[in-house]
Amino acid sequence: MKRTSLLVCYSSSEEDEKEKPALSFPLTKPPTKRRKLPPLAETIAALPPVDNPALHQGRTRNVPHVEGQYAAHVYVSITLRESSPLYQLVKDVFHDAKKQVPSLQEISKLDTGRYELHISLSRPIFLRAHQREELRQAVRNVTREQAPFTLSFASFSELVNDEKTRTFLAIEIGAGHNELKTLSDALAPTLQAIRQKGYYEKPRFHASIAWALLTPSSNNGRDSLPRSESELSSETSEFPTIDRLPETLMSTLDEKYRPSLTSSRIGAFEVAEITVKIGKDVSTFRLKV
Numbered sequence: 001m002k003r004t005s006l007l008v009c010y011s012s013s014e015e016d017e018k019e020k021p022a023l024s025f026p027l028t029k030p031p032t033k034r035r036k037l038p039p040l041a042e043t044i045a046a047l048p049p050v051d052n053p054a055l056h057q058g059r060t061r062n063v064p065h066v067e068g069q070y071a072a073h074v075y076v077s078i079t080l081r082e083s084s085p086l087y088q089l090v091k092d093v094f095h096d097a098k099k100q101v102p103s104l105q106e107i108s109k110l111d112t113g114r115y116e117l118h119i120s121l122s123r124p125i126f127l128r129a130h131q132r133e134e135l136r137q138a139v140r141n142v143t144r145e146q147a148p149f150t151l152s153f154a155s156f157s158e159l160v161n162d163e164k165t166r167t168f169l170a171i172e173i174g175a176g177h178n179e180l181k182t183l184s185d186a187l188a189p190t191l192q193a194i195r196q197k198g199y200y201e202k203p204r205f206h207a208s209i210a211w212a213l214l215t216p217s218s219n220n221g222r223d224s225l226p227r228s229e230s231e232l233s234s235e236t237s238e239f240p241t242i243d244r245l246p247e248t249l250m251s252t253l254d255e256k257y258r259p260s261l262t263s264s265r266i267g268a269f270e271v272a273e274i275t276v277k278i279g280k281d282v283s284t285f286r287l288k289v
Helices: 013-019 085-100 129-143 177-193 229-237 247-261
Strands: 069-081 114-120 125-128 149-160 166-173 206-213 268-271 273-278 281-286
Touching: 069 085, 069 129, 069 177, 085 114, 085 166, 085 206, 085 247, 125 129, 129 177, 129 273, 129 281, 149 177, 149 206, 149 247
Parallel strands: none
Antiparallel strands: 069 114, 069 125, 069 273, 114 206, 149 166, 149 268, 166 206, 273 281
């Protein structure tokens, strides 16, 4: 028998090439060029704070603002209600002092019906974000070692800030001084570790009740730090300044108010907690029971 051969035809490669459409290059589209976004409007963009003494009763910023830096302060807080004898005494003292020094400014109240006095345990402290919890922990540790104690006021005095820009009418502490020094000394190692100054070696613990701007050109019997021309003009031209509080003011206040100030009914109180303020955040830690 003869076998019939089945032939299968395949198209040639040449024919395939002819049927394929011609390719064009490039195969991908070029990336779209991105347009730059317009800058934010001034009403939206965050502007750096401006040190304008006119907005702060003539006061100037002693430390320039640094983005990401937080101002902090450790202190004992005394909150007085308007019905308390000490509140009334502080008000009377301020009114008498203002008669002699019209430019004297009262320390601001918290809100209606309350008035807060601060007894500092630290100088102003300046922290980076990662150091905030470290300071809180240091204050927490200090309070665990100190029992509550009694504090009392002793006399009136004038104290000047380190920059010699303001003078303060203050009430100095009598009883409780040693306990306050123990607390401030205990914070010193932490402050040194974060490159901040500790409190004063010979502290005069006090609560400030009023302040006044000092004349920049005056040494006030003390060494003064150099200051810029803008600072000089802003404080002398728009806001009244003084060389210092009158020498007779403290003796007059002591004579009139010291007997009431030093009485246990008015000028003594219990300290049971310590406050630390970092930026706008306020934390309170109770002393050990």
